[in-house]
Structures are given as structure tokens and as C-alpha cells.
Amino acid sequence: MNKKTDLRIVKTKKVLFDTLIKLMRQKNFDKIKISDICDEALINRSTFYAHYEDKYELLDDFIEDLKMSLLKDLEDNVHNINTKEYIMKLLSILIDHIDEKRDIYSAIFLNNRNGFLVDFLIDVIERESLERLKNNNDIVKSELPLDILVKFYAGGLINVCVSWLTRKEKYNKEELLGFIDKLIPEKI
Amino acid sequence: MNKKTDLRIVKTKKVLFDTLIKLMRQKNFDKIKISDICDEALINRSTFYAHYEDKYELLDDFIEDLKMSLLKDLEDNVHNINTKEYIMKLLSILIDHIDEKRDIYSAIFLNNRNGFLVDFLIDVIERESLERLKNNNDIVKSELPLDILVKFYAGGLINVCVSWLTRKEKYNKEELLGFIDKLIPEKI
DNA sequence: CAAATAACATACAAATTGTATGATAAATAT
């Protein structure tokens, strides 16, 4: 039984997270000062230092949270189905998740901090489905190493999602999923 | 006839570039101070400020140079051939280029500053081959918007290259090209 | 060789960070 964290800490972190994203939408993360964040968040600067060593630690903590919430969305929704269905479901959840948190993700992407998402997606695919993919007939024929396949599809699909999110949204969510459906072959 | 730049400037910028990469291999770009760079480069800090406003401008300038050299490699080698051949040739040149400048690129990738390469590759493909791709039978059947296709393949292939570069190199250059060959369908 | 100018040495102001301390307010636990 882990004692729950003090409400004040929860509140402080939340307002720091919100403010960070707000500022990242206005200017590049590189240019954001700790004092900017505190001023905007109405948080004393010494309080900031009580939680984080620097702004990078704040960003890391935030992204960790984001990963957890994405992971939860996936766990709740993705179940054992075949490879392509599985990937489609995974991306559908991912896109929903991104779409719900559109402000957050577009701020992250604007700052080119999306490496984590590629890494994360690769991680998820590797962890959750490596065993399944290994025993799956779909995958055997490709003659390609699994790690290469995973990198390729993860990189490509994330890039499509990023452009969909940051651009002027030529397509809606359903169209995007339709495109992705065509990009992923039935038999990999 | 544009007057050539003063030799001293060329030398100063070169040593700044070299030092930046050296430091980026040791620690994250975020943590590198202007004074670190100058100390290591044996350049007076005031000289730094004579050329750049901050370290981000230095990095931009360096990446601009890198883009130019990559562009030159491509121009020298890529000629009109069909879509798949064209893409394979493009990537072959890209991989050679990256391989030659392995130290530089792995430092950039380690710092997750590879967004520019995806953007750049997309740019190259869009500029140099959009017309060709448009009139190409290979592309028509896909029923997918060209921009989506470009994002997908650019993101996927760059991600494969990045992992190839930063990982412990399980595969050699020829094997990598073989994998890429299988990833790109004959008819897109 | 003369003129131009880049790099240097130095100093210093400004901005930002990082730390320390005691007081106050809020949350938890008994």
C-alpha cells in the first residue's frame, strides 16, 4: 500500500505541466526559462526546485506521465487479434489518444521532441507483440529481420501521424485510418 | 563573383563545428555551454559571438552545411530512372553519405536532432521527384495521397537508417540496402 | 607593403540559475 502523494504536489505538478505545454506552443523549448514557467504558473521558483533540478527533468516527468496514459489506453483496448488487425487497433487507439490530447502532442511535435513516441511505439510493439509476431505466419515470409520491420513501420506511421497532427488537417481521423490501412499489407 | 570568405572565418567555423560534434557525442546538446565549446575549441568567446548569437544558431549553421553536402552528393549521383530505382539510388547515396560522416550523424541522432533529416528527405523527394512521381504509373494505383506516401516512406526509411547507425551495427551496408529493397514495393 | 578585418584579452553588466532560511498555509494522521 503506497501512501498517496500529497494533494499539493499533485496540484503543483499539474499546473507546471499545463504551463509547460502552454509555453511550448508559444516558443521553442530551448528558449523557455524556468522563471518563465514559474511566473506563468504562479508557482514560486523555489517550489519548482523542490521538485525538479531543471526544465529537462520537468519535461521528462511530463512525458513519462503521457506514456503511462497512452499505455493505459492501449491496455484497455488492445486484445489478441491477428497481426494487421492488432496494428490497426493499436494505431487507432494511438490516434484517438493523440487527438484527445491534440494541444499537448502538437506542442511536443512542434518542438521536435517526438523521438520518444517513436521509441515508445517500438517499445510497445516489441514488448507486447514480439512473441505473437514471432509465431505468426504473416511475418515469416518477409525474410526481413523483425527489428528492421518494426523500425520501418513505427517510423513511417508515426511520421504520418505527426504530419497529420501538425499540418492543417487535410484529412479527418477516419480518412487517416483508411490511409494507414492501405499502408499496412495484409501479410507482412 | 562572390568574394570568398576570409580564411580565418573558415577556420574558426570549422573548429567550432568539429568541437560541437565532439561535445555532442559526450553529452546532450541541451547541457553544452557556449563556454564549453569555446574552451574546447581554443577559441575566444568573443569570437564566438562575432559569428553566432547562441549555440542554436551554430547548430543550425552546421546542419545547413551538412544539408548542402548531402544535396551535392545526391545531385552528383541521382539521375532519371524509375520510381523504385530512384528511391533505392537516393537511399544508397544517403547511406554512403551518412556512413562517411558516421561520427557526425550518430552525434546528431543521439541528441534526437534528426527531425531535420526527415524533413530534408521529404523535401528532396518532393522537389526532385514530385513531377516524375505524378506522371508515373507506379504511383497511381495506390489510391493514397502522395504526401502521405512520402511521409510514410521517409519516416520509415530514416528510422531504419537511424537505428542502423546508432545500434551496434548488426548489419553491414549491403545488407541494409537489401532490407530496404524489400521494404519498398516494385509498384507503389 | 598597406589596408582591412578577424581574433584576442580583458573587463564588466545583465540575466538566469541554484541554494539557503525562516515563516505561512495546507494536507494528513491520530
Added chain:
DNA sequence: ATATTTATCATACAATTTGTATGTTATTTG
């Protein structure tokens, strides 16, 4: 409900890093 704990605040200050300014020296160009 009250005592206890502790997070936040206010403030001050040292330390770091940046950014600018100035005159001198060394190098490059023409």
C-alpha cells in the same frame, strides 16, 4: 478536531553563464 507534518511561499544571495563593449594584436587580402 486538533496536532503534526510538510509543501509552498517570500526573500535574499552566491554562483554561473551569457551578452556586450573596447582597445590591441595578428592574419589575410589586395
